[in-house]
Amino acid sequence: TLIKENPPSPFDLYFVFAVQAEVGLRGEKTSAYSIQPDYAISISPIQSGDIPKGPPVPVKLNHGVAVTVKDERMITMPVIRDRLIELCQEEGIKYQMGIRESGSSGGASAQLSRFGVPTGAISIPTRYLHTGCEMSSEADIEAALNLLRCLVRKGI
Template identity: 35%
Template sequence: MNGTDPSFDIDLLAELTEIGGVPGYEDRVREVVRRELEPEVDRLRTDGMGNVVGTIEGTSDASVVVAGHMDEIGFIVKHVTDDGFLQLDPLGGWDARVLKAQRVTVHTEEGDLPGLIGSPPPHTMDEEELEGRDEVADVRVDLGLDADTVAEQVSVGDLVTTRQSLEWVGDHLTGKALDNRVSVFALIEAARRLKAPTATVHLAATVQEEVGLRGAKALGVDIDADLALGLDTTVANDVPGFEAGEHVTELGGGAGIKLKDSSAIANPKVHRRIRSLAEERSIPHQTEVLPAGGTDTAGLQFAGGATPAGAISFPTRYLHTVTESVHVEDIAAGIDLLVAVLETEGGDADYAL
């Protein structure tokens, strides 16, 4: 890789984004998270859904839970055609227009198979076909194998992820699954940096966010924390075709501090405390008002009762594509802000409204 030398472990971020882990099948990501968190925390556990929680014991009775989801949007094989092509069912929200001519990995019991989603050449398509609406149901995966071999190697229920490496593009890092492996990466970096926090800190890598915040909802029942923080990517529409009021956030503008998304409204006192810390420590930041889309913040906020909640976000262009892009300085700012919140949370703040 080339580009600005970041203040964090770029190789680990690349590993996290490049491996596959769709909702409910986050095994490979979970292995990396366990490997990296274990030496940094006092306790490490997984639960029946697959959430990973690393706990750093504090010196007070107060506790904080921070959640970032491990899963990426992907597919499950629903049918193998007689001519050896795969039909898919989506796991998470896809815009089918971005799937044409993409490379994929089919995860079978016998190992991974490379494949591609083809796109017929325009030379052979009529005007109606060229202007037609793309649907995930119409997608077919071509494995480059004869039908008998495909039938032997691929089964209904096998998983499919897009295939992409993490690359520098100017000051940006681009690839697949930055939503939300960049936040999982931030959890690990925070664990490395936290020293003797006052509040007990639960760092949670959650599952099945992309299909309804399911892992965080279960975790919110199991962990009775005094403060909940969500970590996720957020929209950066600072590209041609959008007015300034539609940007939500801008790359290079710093960490996003959430006011609301479609699933949660941040506790005003929590939001103000996060913003004040960013100002005091000169951490680049920007306010986030996300008109659509939910995050684990909501799963934690009320699953186990009324919990004060806030969120830190990583501005990201081209969400839910294989060219998701984040600014390297925004990643650094988000990690710095997370650590600042966790190391100063002492349990003495009154978040009741």
């Protein structure tokens, strides 16, 4: 959707569609190494905690895009986290803070590339993560797209 829209941006944009996340986040690692970005934003699902008998997780469906604070392998750079929150507040985008106790987004590999890349993650709350019946809210997905549009337009 965002690529088709081709929004104007004062920045060089690279969209990486990576695979092999489940076996070591390999795709992101090689992409970040070759591109050498000024910063990276990972887009990934995050486990929601609003499932029957599920673990207590603060992220919920229909509560907005999740700005990831940390996951198992990455702590979002404060300047990026704060900018994502600021953009959500400026644009009236519904958001929530995301913390992943297990698992990681591709941003973890990008963050460690070469001399390090300031990295953040925009996450979509998802029920039944890593199953054949994952479920996300259309409103949360749209909130994530709106945040990405703002980021492309305004930058970090």
